[in-house]
Amino acid sequence: MTMPDYEVEAAEYDSTRGGEPRARAAAAAIERLLPPGPVLDVAVGTGIVAAAMTRPVIGVDLSAAMLGHAVRRLPGRVARADARRLPARSDSVASVTAIWLLHLMPDSEAVVREVARVLRPGGVLVCTVDKRAAHRLAEGNPAMPGARDERARVEALGARYGLAVCGEGSFVGHGQEHEPVFPLLALAKG
Incomplete structure (x- = not known):
């Protein structure tokens, strides 16, 4: 599987993937699994989901084109960073989201390991799982x-990096063909 070129896809990304209805559904489902407080959104993309959340979100993404959209939705709260080398201290972040990311990574283990590093004890990762299966x-x-x-x-x-399942959820991919149901998994750091 080849990774999409998000530098090219950024301009049409939201309109081809369900737009605001899908973003609102995702944000609501994600927030039900998170503890109160701010969130680090890894692979924030255009920021459409993060902007629909009711809490402060800091977003990072590797794609400059995607961040060009995110910066308008999350002014002063986005940065360019690799999900495998997050710009955060160890044990410092309460909540991390990684939505529609792990299925793209040639080494999803590196992302999980890095998220486990930055999460503080009791912190929670919420991520999509089984995206293509959905x-x-x-x-x-x-x-x-x-x-x-x-x-x-x-x-x-x-489990390998000290994260245990603490919840699950899902949301409908509104506006997409066949409207898939995307599973969410919440993992807490012990």
Whole structure:
């Protein structure tokens, strides 16, 4: 699988992926799994989901083009950074989100390890899992095992780095073909 070129896709990203309705559904589902307080959104993209949240969000992304959109939605609260090397001290962040990220990473373990490093004890990671499986199921096809964001894999990676499942949820991908249901997994640092 090749990673999309987000420098090119940024201009049309929101309109081709459900726009505001999907963003509001995602934000509401994510917030139900997070403790109170600010959030570090890893791979913030255009900032559409972060802007729909009711709490302060700091966003990081590797794509300059995506951040060009996010900076308008989250002025003064975005930075360019790699998900595998977050610009935060160890044990300093209360909540992290990684939505529609792990399925893209050739090494999703590096992201989980880095998030575990920056989360403080009791901190929570909320991430999407089984993204491609959600699309396949919505289309009436069986899920294919072995994805980088397969729930069992993410749970095992979390456990390896001191993160335990503390919740789950989902949201509908409004505005997308077949409106897939995207699973969310919450992992807390012990």
